[in-house]
Amino acid sequence: MGRPPSNGGPAFRFNPNEVVEMEAILQEHKTQMPAREVLVALADKFSASEERSGKIVVQMKQVWNWFQNRRYAIRAKAAKTPGKLSVLPMPRDESTVVRNVSQAPQSVTVPSVQSAGRTVSDNSQLEFEAKSARDGAWYDVATFLSHRSLETGDPDVLVRFAGFGPEEDEWVNVRRHVRQRSLPCEASECVAVLPGDLILCFQEGKEQALYFDAHVLDAQRRRHDVRGCRCRFLVRYDHDQSEEIVPLRKVCRRPETDYRLQQLHAINESGSVNQQKGGDPHTGNTLRVYPPIETPPQKQQKVEVHAEGAAMVPPASHGNVETKVPPVPTETKIPPPVPTETRVLQPKNSEVSTAGNVGTSVVQPSNVTLTSDVATNTITGGSGQNMSLG
């Protein structure tokens, strides 16, 4: 972002495509100032673009400023390093390409594929999380123990929380308090976390540290370094309306956002052009998957392990914590190292596996249909995955 207007307006920045276009025009004019009509036309065009239409009106003055600054910058550079730089600089997006390539000799599609593999194929064993009525936090479900139907028609299930014993079992409402498990974010998946998103966020308080529902208010994109994602997310917790800036490692995204990653993977795989030209890492205006070199080799290994571990993926970098479920043991729920035993039945094709007439189907917000079946003691996911009732 550059200097904000003195009238108090929001800071303005041209997006990469606009920069490319203006640089092309500048070249056409041999670094001379284009005619006023050209500037006005550019401003109108940018204002009418899909990204800005109805939101930001690009002023002719801003376009004019840009040309002025760029011309000055070109001359200043040429004066600094005569002979090394031509009069006309390399287009900005090309320099970006050079930077990315130099940092990332490996294929940029690799992490995408890995992520896609985890989020799509590795979901063959669907996992669930349930909201505890005791503290309002979400925990992974180890086993569905029993099932009952209330007068309201809403089914309840007795769940055994992963990492906890029978004393912590709870009856929870399937419709409202059971859903497909949230997914810890890998470094490359930060791009799928956008303002407005519902996420599961790790809140560390003085007395407890648990996973709560939260909404992303803002995302501060930062360049990834050897440690991985350093982006920051301003979140507001739903249960207490408190706000906090958290790193990616505390964020678990909802499975509904998988489509974004899949779109990204598709874009990345469709050609290097978009990957090279698309997105400004400075602004985060456009979704971008960071190349694998930006995560250290260790992390890569971890990622692969996570991928193989299917749905039992711990938070991206939550130290050595094995699962996200046993929250930091600051209160009473101190989980014993109990393996999360889940007997998984053979996948079924439809969301309803009603062997009897008592089956109840519930459409979850995550587009996963949960079906509880007393007769077969199964909870069925919409994509055909089941979890047994103990």
Add this chain to the structure above:
DNA sequence: CTGTCGTGGTCTGGTTACAG
């Protein structure tokens, strides 16, 4: 004690707005 990791602060370069 040493190495690793996470976090926060600071520095630096890039970008835009604006004044002389």
Add this chain to the structure above:
DNA sequence: CTGTAACCAGACCACGACAG
């Protein structure tokens, strides 16, 4: 036209916590 101010994001560094 030239130069500077203002702002942001990335890069870098220092420090503390923690495990081995």
